[in-house]
Amino acid sequence: MPMLTARRVLVAVLPYPVACAAVTVSYRSLRDRLPDPMATHIGPGDKADGFDDPGAFLGVSLSVFLGLGVLFAFLTWLTRSAPGQQRAVAAAGGGMAVALGWIVVAIVRANAEVGAGGDAASVTLPGRLAAVGFAAALVYGVLGWLAAGRGETPAPATGPAPADAARLPLAESESAGWTRVVGSRAQVGGGAITLVSAVLVGFVAGWPAALICAAFGVPLVLLCRVRVSADRRGITVTPAALPWPRLNVPLERIEEAGHRSVDALRDLGGWGYRAHPGISGIVLRSGDAISARLTNGSEFVVTVDDAATAAALLNTLADRERSIGGRA
Known part of the structure; x- marks a missing residue:
């Protein structure tokens, strides 16, 4: 495992055994x-x-921490071909452990204040304690982000795109941008099922477990429709209704842009943000996709209608950016 990936896996996983302890x-x-x-x-x-048996509560809590630790270790390793996303996954995974660990400890201490012979129904947990836990998670997330390191910056492309690459004619004085919105029915369904499950888990196993389910369901719903843009900034993908989170592949990292058909399951194993050795991207459906060959030798894809126009524009803008004295 490369040193940078190992460091990021440690950032994601280390808080889980600490929380268990x-x-x-x-x-x-x-x-x-x-x-x-x-x-x-x-x-x-x-x-x-x-309410539940104290021993069962401890067992469930430790099992949740173990499961999440393994999950985030795997996700951090899986996104190794997308350094920016890997860094975010590592910081978020560690932050989740801090928040849940704080809340579980707070629940144990709140029960202890009632006493062994007391009525558990009288246990209270002020919202400010949960707020402190999330604040601590945010602090760890920031520190984890810094500790994860930026890694090596890929060398920028220096030459124009290959002569046979498609281009969109633009006069020197002209500027252009391209944008489309694409959605995923599969992701909408998955997110809805996860959120409904979170509600059911909340009734059965308590709200810490429900929070975990919701943490996976909310991103699925928010990212079920995204806006894909191609312009002088390169390829940018954001949720259709929100300005953040933003994924950007700068123009200087793109050697050549094209388009091809992508099968979500066969090529990338599913929908959403996907990362495999040599290829990463946003796949909300199967079909036509922008395919960008990057300077590090990997491929970045985004499934979207009219991908050919976007690719041609990117090649034209890349040529302009890299020409002597040229400007995007």
Whole structure:
């Protein structure tokens, strides 16, 4: 495993054993003071509305941390061909461990305040404690982002696109941009199912587990429709209704742009943001796609209608950018 990827996997995974240790120590030190059953879900009004055996709560919590640690280690490794996204995944994974660890410890301590013979229904967890947990997660996310490192910046392309690459005629004084919106029914369905599951999990297993489900469902819904743009900035992809998150492949990293047919399952194993050795991109459906050959030898694809026009424009703008004294 390359050194940079190993460092980012560590950023993503390290908080999970720390969170497991913190939860285990809190549980063991306070076990004699916990009501049985203990409150495991805090509902509206900061009041307990879900209960379970203390030992079961500990087991479920540790299993969730273990599962998430493995998941984010895999996701960080999987996105190794897209350094910017890999860095974000690592920081987000570690931040999630901090937030959930804080909340689980807070729930254990809140139960201990009621006492072994107390009524678990009287357990409360002020919203400010959860806010502190998310603030701590944000701090770790920023520090993790910095610790993950920027990595090597790919060398910019210096020559024009190949002579046989398609181009869009533009006069020297003309400027142009291209944009389209593309959506994914499969991703809408997946996101909706995940969010409904989060609600059901909240009733059954408590809101920390529901939060985990929602953390996967919300991005699926937000990214089910994206705007793809091709202009002097290169290829830019953003959610159709929001300006962020933004994925950009700068023009100087594109050796040549073209278009080809992409099969979401066969070529990239599914929908959404995909990254495999040698290829990455945004695949919301099968069909025509912009295909950009990058300076690091990999390919970036985006499935979208009228990809040929976008590719031709990118080649024209790249030629202009790289010509002696030229400007985009």
